[in-house]
Amino acid sequence: MSTSDREARILCPACSAAIAADSRFCPSCGEPLSSLSQMATGLASPSGAGSGSRSRPPSGYSHSPSAPIGRLAAFSGDAAGFAPGAIVADRYRVIGLLGRGGMGEVYRADDLKLGQPVALKFLPRGLSDDPVRLERFYAEVRIARQVSHPNVCRVYDVGEIGGQQYLSMEYVDGEDLASLLKRIGRLPHDKALEISRQLCAGVAAAHDKGVLHRDLKPANVMIDGRGRARVTDFGLAVAAHENTEGELSGTPAYMAPEQLSGRGASVQSDVYSLGLVLYELFTGRRAFSASTLAELREARSLPPIALTEVTRDVDPAVDRVILRCLEPDPRNRPSSALQISAALPGGDPLAAALAAGETPSPEMVAASGESRALRPAVAWTLLAGSLLALIVGIPLEEKIRIDGLVLLEKPPEVLADRSREILKSIGADAAPADSAHGFIQDVGFERFLAKTDPSSRRWDRIVTGPVTFWYRQSPRPLGVWHFLGGAFYGGVVTSSDPPSDVPGMASIRLNPRGELTHLRVVPPQADETQTGAAGARPRPVNWTPLFSAAGLDQSKWSAASSVWIPRVYADERAAWTGALPQRPAVPVRIEAGAWRGRPVEFEVVGPWTHAARTAPTTSSLANTIAQGIFVVLFFGLLIFGGLLARRNLRVGRGDRRGALRLSVFTFVSLFVAWLIGAHHLASLAEFALFLGFASWALFVAGGLWALYIALEPFVRRRSPQAIVTWTRLLGGDFRDPMVGRDVLVGCAAAAVMFVLQAAVTNVPGWLGHPVPAPDHFDSRTLVGFGASAALILSNVSISVFLGFAFVFMLFALRMVLRSTLAAAAVFALIFGTANLLQSDSRLLAAAGITIFLGITLLVLLRFGLLSSVVLYFAVTVLGAFPITFRGTWYASAGWMSIAVFAALLFYGFRTALGGHSAFGAMSPTD
Numbered sequence: 001m002s003t004s005d006r007e008a009r010i011l012c013p014a015c016s017a018a019i020a021a022d023s024r025f026c027p028s029c030g031e032p033l034s035s036l037s038q039m040a041t042g043l044a045s046p047s048g049a050g051s052g053s054r055s056r057p058p059s060g061y062s063h064s065p066s067a068p069i070g071r072l073a074a075f076s077g078d079a080a081g082f083a084p085g086a087i088v089a090d091r092y093r094v095i096g097l098l099g100r101g102g103m104g105e106v107y108r109a110d111d112l113k114l115g116q117p118v119a120l121k122f123l124p125r126g127l128s129d130d131p132v133r134l135e136r137f138y139a140e141v142r143i144a145r146q147v148s149h150p151n152v153c154r155v156y157d158v159g160e161i162g163g164q165q166y167l168s169m170e171y172v173d174g175e176d177l178a179s180l181l182k183r184i185g186r187l188p189h190d191k192a193l194e195i196s197r198q199l200c201a202g203v204a205a206a207h208d209k210g211v212l213h214r215d216l217k218p219a220n221v222m223i224d225g226r227g228r229a230r231v232t233d234f235g236l237a238v239a240a241h242e243n244t245e246g247e248l249s250g251t252p253a254y255m256a257p258e259q260l261s262g263r264g265a266s267v268q269s270d271v272y273s274l275g276l277v278l279y280e281l282f283t284g285r286r287a288f289s290a291s292t293l294a295e296l297r298e299a300r301s302l303p304p305i306a307l308t309e310v311t312r313d314v315d316p317a318v319d320r321v322i323l324r325c326l327e328p329d330p331r332n333r334p335s336s337a338l339q340i341s342a343a344l345p346g347g348d349p350l351a352a353a354l355a356a357g358e359t360p361s362p363e364m365v366a367a368s369g370e371s372r373a374l375r376p377a378v379a380w381t382l383l384a385g386s387l388l389a390l391i392v393g394i395p396l397e398e399k400i401r402i403d404g405l406v407l408l409e410k411p412p413e414v415l416a417d418r419s420r421e422i423l424k425s426i427g428a429d430a431a432p433a434d435s436a437h438g439f440i441q442d443v444g445f446e447r448f449l450a451k452t453d454p455s456s457r458r459w460d461r462i463v464t465g466p467v468t469f470w471y472r473q474s475p476r477p478l479g480v481w482h483f484l485g486g487a488f489y490g491g492v493v494t495s496s497d498p499p500s501d502v503p504g505m506a507s508i509r510l511n512p513r514g515e516l517t518h519l520r521v522v523p524p525q526a527d528e529t530q531t532g533a534a535g536a537r538p539r540p541v542n543w544t545p546l547f548s549a550a551g552l553d554q555s556k557w558s559a560a561s562s563v564w565i566p567r568v569y570a571d572e573r574a575a576w577t578g579a580l581p582q583r584p585a586v587p588v589r590i591e592a593g594a595w596r597g598r599p600v601e602f603e604v605v606g607p608w609t610h611a612a613r614t615a616p617t618t619s620s621l622a623n624t625i626a627q628g629i630f631v632v633l634f635f636g637l638l639i640f641g642g643l644l645a646r647r648n649l650r651v652g653r654g655d656r657r658g659a660l661r662l663s664v665f666t667f668v669s670l671f672v673a674w675l676i677g678a679h680h681l682a683s684l685a686e687f688a689l690f691l692g693f694a695s696w697a698l699f700v701a702g703g704l705w706a707l708y709i710a711l712e713p714f715v716r717r718r719s720p721q722a723i724v725t726w727t728r729l730l731g732g733d734f735r736d737p738m739v740g741r742d743v744l745v746g747c748a749a750a751a752v753m754f755v756l757q758a759a760v761t762n763v764p765g766w767l768g769h770p771v772p773a774p775d776h777f778d779s780r781t782l783v784g785f786g787a788s789a790a791l792i793l794s795n796v797s798i799s800v801f802l803g804f805a806f807v808f809m810l811f812a813l814r815m816v817l818r819s820t821l822a823a824a825a826v827f828a829l830i831f832g833t834a835n836l837l838q839s840d841s842r843l844l845a846a847a848g849i850t851i852f853l854g855i856t857l858l859v860l861l862r863f864g865l866l867s868s869v870v871l872y873f874a875v876t877v878l879g880a881f882p883i884t885f886r887g888t889w890y891a892s893a894g895w896m897s898i899a900v901f902a903a904l905l906f907y908g909f910r911t912a913l914g915g916h917s918a919f920g921a922m923s924p925t926d
Helices: 001-005 035-042 129-143 175-186 189-208 267-283 293-299 316-325 337-343 349-355 364-369 376-400 410-426 445-454 544-547 621-651 656-677 685-718 720-730 735-767 785-817 820-835 842-863 865-880 891-912
Strands: 010-012 018-020 094-099 103-109 118-121 155-160 164-170 174-176 221-224 229-231 432-441 467-474 506-510 516-521 556-558 573-579 583-595 598-604
Touching: 094 118, 094 573, 129 155, 129 164, 155 506, 174 175, 175 221, 175 267, 189 229, 189 267, 189 337, 189 364, 189 506, 221 467, 267 316, 267 337, 316 337, 337 364, 364 506, 364 685, 364 720, 376 735, 376 891, 410 432, 410 506, 410 516, 445 556, 516 544, 621 685, 621 820, 656 685, 656 720, 656 785, 685 720, 720 735, 720 785, 735 865, 735 891, 785 820, 785 842, 785 865, 785 891, 820 842, 842 865, 865 891
Parallel strands: none
Antiparallel strands: 010 018, 094 103, 103 118, 118 164, 155 164, 174 221, 221 229, 432 467, 467 506, 506 516, 516 598, 556 573, 573 583, 583 598
């Protein structure tokens, strides 16, 4: 054939027969040659890019909005023109021409150095001098070389000979899918499924490297001699992050609606094109028919004919997933090619990757496993069981929790007002610039009571000691010194931070009945009462208002020598001994100090009061060992995680997208917690407070990022099933039924743990023995909505850290010990021993630890990370709040935790149903 003849001919898009450029119909099959057909075939990269079929049609199209729509790209006549047997670049022996198109010629050749067949793609000489076309050629090489997969045609190298550029690639001895379908109609169902999975794997491999193909179609799929599918021709591929908006690139008949409208390409665009290829694979016909570009755009706005209507033997599951791929809205399509593969009957790409010794990508993990909804009966059982466990557990927990034993009669607003009244009674009522209040719980009183009162009713109606309200006011803004002293999110004023060192600063502590137990007022820095060398004579101190504020009769207390030195300067000290009305047998002291006749310190000192400034901090050997275990585990995890993260980043193994989403979520949750929970300042000191928060939050978010980069690939390689639903949730798939199932299971496990631990703690009381020590809650929950909401938000990141650390440790032990049972035993031994050593009641603690570890291990091993994180979070929420059915002033705080738990529970319940009716039956295929 002459050069002019070659220029005047194109290939039919239907049968691949050669036809004249001026023909209106194909002489072989009669297909009309509209402008659409010409676009689909004429503007092409070379036919047979990596192909072994000589009848393969050209395969590319690139069009800018300003170019004529129907313009054909005539192939330049000054092509390479290598004859069979020619030696190219002293390395390749040409065997023959495979095909030609708008971007050059492709030859079959032998690599004489490596002794293997290759395909050589040559740019036309005229195009080699075109910088734009040349850059596109190099871009194809750069992009295509990133993808290495058995279902992708490999690209080897690029070279130049005689001023002409060429590309060497894998030679596939087979037939392109377009020719095969034209020849046999459609593939048998089982073979179509096999090819579909292979195509999904090849496209997913490209997407995993951040590469968009943009020209998926049957002509760009080769079926080699072993029947294996290969994705070929990355001539129009781009990096996924490149903005292609306004560019119309691809083959119109296989382009997604957003590509046809010039909105650019994305992963979902390739998913759409892949769906069109799979449609042809199973039916033997195209999903849409159109003769013009306008008709094609209109057709894309409607769903295609169902595959089951075209071919009756198509599995309904295949029909569903392919029609999902062809949704006009990209958001409604499968999120990845691997999700398509997983949805196909019998598809398990994760198992295939693990069997091949590969580390599956996060997208593959998310697409693997089931997406089947829970049966309503199972979902209702978990929901009802969780609610029943709460209903039973709350009264049990209330009997052994500190708020159920101490009568918290007055809300903090009333106690704060009472504090101001006391300060006014002693003349310290100057208008403060700032104030704060809260509650603290003192375990020293509990230990004293446990040692001195062996009765079973020793915790009944205790008033002083275990729970104390504190109030502070200051003539300056109360800016914290230790940023994390009060809460995980920081910036919270406590009873001791900032320290009482500003003149006029006052602090008060009251028992739950509003009776004074401690007062401190910082005297002025300068003594303005000095009138001479001797100074002014101090007036007598009136201690009666303070005794009255403490609910004590001063006449019943005996004066004694003062032995406690006040924390602030006092020119007069006093002390009394006596007993509290509710505990007449326990000797108590009152220590006081005054300056210039005004009280500056007043404190009720009991045998349980700890002299913090003088007594050394001691710790038992068991407690030291327990704390040492946790310290070693924590820093070991940080050091090992840091080294592992560095290695994973160097080899490109970490899930950076997932780590970034997790760290951003952590920072935002901590920021909201700080915003509503911290003690903000109406001064420039707020800027310093913000800097303290920002540094801490960035450290936490960055630490979680590094930990995720370090540990997630390990779990994904060793036990990816444990993070399937977690990866889906992190990817934004909030409506996945399996995500809902794991959330529901985590809530149910938390409710069961809650009621069982409450029941176990009540056992000594049921048997007539005293409860060793009451359970505590977080005292910040008594302050108000802001502190409670901040506590909940800050616990999210803590739960994620614990969940991932526990999952990693468990599966690391399983890898070392090569036994799940042995790993679980060692895991339980480490954490059980550390917790048991810190407990005062070993038998009761052993029972509680057994419940906790048993449920934790069951959830970890059976359901994985997401359920574990939900479990820890729900347990924390239920345990941190004083939940009660009684009509107390703090009941709203407890109901906030119930509301959060219920919201999580009902979200899991509804999502796990997968959109099905909660009261209806499900089909066996659901």
